[in-house]
Amino acid sequence: MSRRLGGLATDLLLVALVALAFWLNAQLWRLPAAGEGPRPLYTAPGAVSNLRPGEVLRPVRLLVRGPDGLWRRLPDPQSQAAVTLWRATVQLAAGARVTELEHAPAGRPAAMLGQLQGPAVEILLPAPLPWASWLAVWRSEEAGAAPLASLPGGGPAVDRLLLFASGPGTEGEAPQLQLAAGDASGWRRVGLPGGEAAVAWLAALKAAQGEAMALEPVAAPAGLAVEADFLGTAAPAAASVAAPRLAEVRPDQEGLGHAVFGDMALVRRVELVDGEVLFTDGRATLRFPPEGGFVLERQASPGGPDRGLGRALLAAVDEVNHLGGWPAGSRLLAVEPLPRGGGWQLDFAAGFRGLPLVAPAEKAPSGPPPAEFQPVPPAAAIDVQVSPAGVVQRIAWHLEQVEGRSAAVRLAPLPAALAAAKAAGGLPAGAALADATLAWEAAGAAGASARPLWLLTLSDGRLLRLPAAGAEGG
Amino acid sequence: MDWAKARLWLILLFAALDVYLLVQVRAEQAAWRSWAWVPPGVANSASSGQAAVRQLAEAGVLLETDLPASAPSLPLWTVRAQPADGTTLARRLFGADGWTAEPWPGSPGSYTYVDRKAPQVRLSVLREGPVDYQEPAGSGGAPAPEAARQLADAFLRRLGWPPGGELAYDGLDPAPREGSGLVVHYVEMFQGRPLFGGYAAVEVRAGEVTHLEGVWLEVSGRGGSSRPVMPAEEALLRLAADRGANPAQPLRVREVRLGYYSPFYRVYEANRWDVAPVWRVRLADGSVFYVNAYTGLLEK
Structure with a gap:
């Protein structure tokens, strides 16, 4: 009897445990996804979401100097020759042990481009990071390397590299590396080990000569400050290029909303009178302007420790990987400190055949914009604002997909464009022209062809745009 | 098969599964609670x-x-926002022909209706929905709260605004501008709950309604x-x-x-x-x- 009762009790216990398992399972299904749990990924059509930091922190400028003594610009960083040269350069530069920069003497250290005799590579990086950070970024791109979770801090900030052969560039010669801060606050020159890395670098440099665009000293109009080593891309008066024809990428509002908010049940939708649609949960606002793209704004985070520009860059890359993704050829164009509350604005741009593809210019903040020269920051394809603590507060994402090429556009040579800039008021006070490169500006209307422009880099790191279209070509 | 032994193993297995699921449910609830409020299962911290x-x-x-x-x-x-029919409101306030309409510059569809007999008495109806009525204050003391409310109620009935739905009394405040007066607040009601974005604020001074502003929202x-x-x-x-x-x-x-x-x-x-x-x-x-x-x- 007691055994039978014991058996019955055990059966009942088993039934109760099975029922409890079902009930708990149902509870798990009933709970909605938490808004701050693991974030779903959203990738816009035509974009990719798995870029590593090193892939978007490519050089802004890559110049090579061959045995003929001419400087050339490698326009397309994705080309085989450019990739080979970049890898060889990084491999060679990684041998440099640098702990501090010397205070710069009078004049910019880079003002020696014209004095070099042998082969050389000059690299302008998009952000001033410690040398150890750059090495960590480049190592993370090697096959099998772990994802980059943090960047080592400390040490001098570097954004300009010059590798050159001390002699005529014969094999077996040990090249030298000169590191410099772009603001000319310091520089350092170190010898590099020779050997196989140096031989590979010289070979890659020679191979890249054929793909490079020739540069020439540009006679700037009187009164327009130009740095001593300023070299402009040689563009003959009759040069014409085929412009990319663009199609707007419209993000999926619901999909992106899920990636931002998790559960859309608590999110309010607002249809504005100008056609903009926004979603908000009180903490974050996701806007879809009628001109395309999206803007995500988060409430300012409480002040945390300043984790530096390196952390901000990693946070921005991670955020764009999660929301929207990257168009082909994306790279960081410029970094600007935010005026209020600290932090940085990071301007990323898509690319077309190696040239940056930037969004239409914003209007000048006050007064009528000059007809030919627009002294406003370029609105790049993706702008990210990051707080000092490394929290992404705002991301403005606007991409246009290249559909094809339209009729050729005749380019206005740089000297003519600079003359127009001078006539329109000149450069901002105290700034000198450090670099000029061709770029494409999205037209702001779907199906329209992009417009060529000269993207000017000033000595203080600011970017300006200057129309580069001449008359229509055939 | 030894059923007793199998039963024991099943009990142990399901007991372990239940513990695992319980931990998962607790973790999910905690994650959700940090994002949005979840009804507590048994005890409420703010009971x-x-x-x-x-x-x-x-x-x-x-x-x-x-x-x-x-x-x-x-x-x-x-x-x-539900825009009001300005012409109808003006007719009710000023009589069939007792008003003139002045368009708002730069805002097509918005009008100010002016009383022909007293041009300082004006009713503005914006195309976006807001309604605003202004009348100069007469002399006299502050109205009693109950009297102010009755005047405000009567004014809204005469105006016939809002055209449908329910406005509920939502309190009294002293008038913000100089002089003595009271503002009677109303809030739009929907399914028995206040919809705070829809409202009417009626200012009463010296036995007259001197100001009204209001917005009516339509739930779609x-x-x-x-x-x-x-x-x-x-x-x-x-x-x-x-x-x-x-x-x-x-x-x-x-x-x-x-x-x-x-x-x-x-x-x-x-x-x-x-x-x-x-x-x-x-x-x-x-x-x-x-x-x-x-x-x-x-x-x-």
């Missing part, structure tokens, strides 16, 4: 009664009113399914934390109401928008806060 009052006092909240006993599940609602549908909302005690705790209240500097709570929130500027910028359930908290110093009843965030 009703004396314990809740004590907990609120410790957090720096002094109650001068009773709190609503329950908080139902509520959905988001989609609303839009649900913005989602019903969700549990947090109880008023929980909302007050969130507000106290946001405002940095403490027992030495407490928030003196005069009124707590559950309704729907809409920022006033939405009628000018949006065609259609969702409104969320909120706890409206009125303090003894007259300040008003709206606490999102889903998330506990302060609406700004």
Whole structure:
């Protein structure tokens, strides 16, 4: 009897445990996804979401100097020759042990481009990071390397590299590396080990000569400050290029909303009178302007420790990987400190055949914009604002997909464009022209062809745009 | 097969599975609770009664009113501003031919209707929905609260605004401008709950209605399914934390109401928008806060 009762009790216990398992399972299904749990990924059509930091922190400028003594610009960083040269350069530069920069003497250290005799590579990086950070970024791109979770801090900030052969560039010669801060606050020159890395670098440099665009000293109009080593891309008066024809990428509002908010049940939708649609949960606002793209704004985070520009860059890359993704050829164009509350604005741009593809210019903040020269920051394809603590507060994402090429556009040579800039008021006070490169500006209307422009880099790191279209070509 | 042994193994297996699932449910609830309020399963930290009052006092909240006993599940609602028929309103106020209409420069569809007999008496009807009436104040003392309310009620009946739906009395305030007067507040009601973005404020001075401003929202549908909302005690705790209240500097709570929130500027910028359930908290110093009843965030 007691055994039978014991058996019955055990059966009942088993039934109760099975029922409890079902009930708990149902509870798990009933709970909605938490808004701050693991974030779903959203990738816009035509974009990719798995870029590593090193892939978007490519050089802004890559110049090579061959045995003929001419400087050339490698326009397309994705080309085989450019990739080979970049890898060889990084491999060679990684041998440099640098702990501090010397205070710069009078004049910019880079003002020696014209004095070099042998082969050389000059690299302008998009952000001033410690040398150890750059090495960590480049190592993370090697096959099998772990994802980059943090960047080592400390040490001098570097954004300009010059590798050159001390002699005529014969094999077996040990090249030298000169590191410099772009603001000319310091520089350092170190010898590099020779050997196989140096031989590979010289070979890659020679191979890249054929793909490079020739540069020439540009006679700037009187009164327009130009740095001593300023070299402009040689563009003959009759040069014409085929412009990319663009199609707007419209993000999926619901999909992106899920990636931002998790559960859309608590999110309010607002249809504005100008056609903009926004979603908000009180903490974050996701806007879809009628001109395309999206803007995500988060409430300012409480002040945390300043984790530096390196952390901000990693946070921005991670955020764009999660929301929207990257168009082909994306790279960081410029970094600007935010005026209020600290932090940085990071301007990323898509690319077309190696040239940056930037969004239409914003209007000048006050007064009528000059007809030919627009002294406003370029609105790049993706702008990210990051707080000092490394929290992404705002991301403005606007991409246009290249559909094809339209009729050729005749380019206005740089000297003519600079003359127009001078006539329109000149450069901002105290700034000198450090670099000029061709770029494409999205037209702001779907199906329209992009417009060529000269993207000017000033000595203080600011970017300006200057129309580069001449008359229509055939 | 040895059923007794198998049964023992099954009991151990399901016991382990139950423990695992219990841990998962707890973790999911904790993650969700940090994002949005979840009804507690057994015990509520801010449970009703004396314990809740004590907990609120410790957090720096002094109650001068009773709190609503329950908080139902509520959905988001989609609303839009309902523009008024200005001509009809002007006819009711000024007579069939007793007015002239002046268009608003730069705002097609917006008009000011001027009384022919007293040009300083004006009714403005904006195409976005807001209605504004102005009449110069006469001389005389401040009206009694009950008289002010009766005058305001009668004015709204004469105006015939809003055209449908229900406005509910929502309190009295001293008039903001110089002189003595009272403002009678009304709030739009929808399904028995206040929709705080729809309102009328009627200013009464010296036995006359001197000013009216109002917005009427039309509910066009649900913005989602019903969700549990947090109880008023929980909302007050969130507000106290946001405002940095403490027992030495407490928030003196005069009124707590559950309704729907809409920022006033939405009628000018949006065609259609969702409104969320909120706890409206009125303090003894007259300040008003709206606490999102889903998330506990302060609406700004």
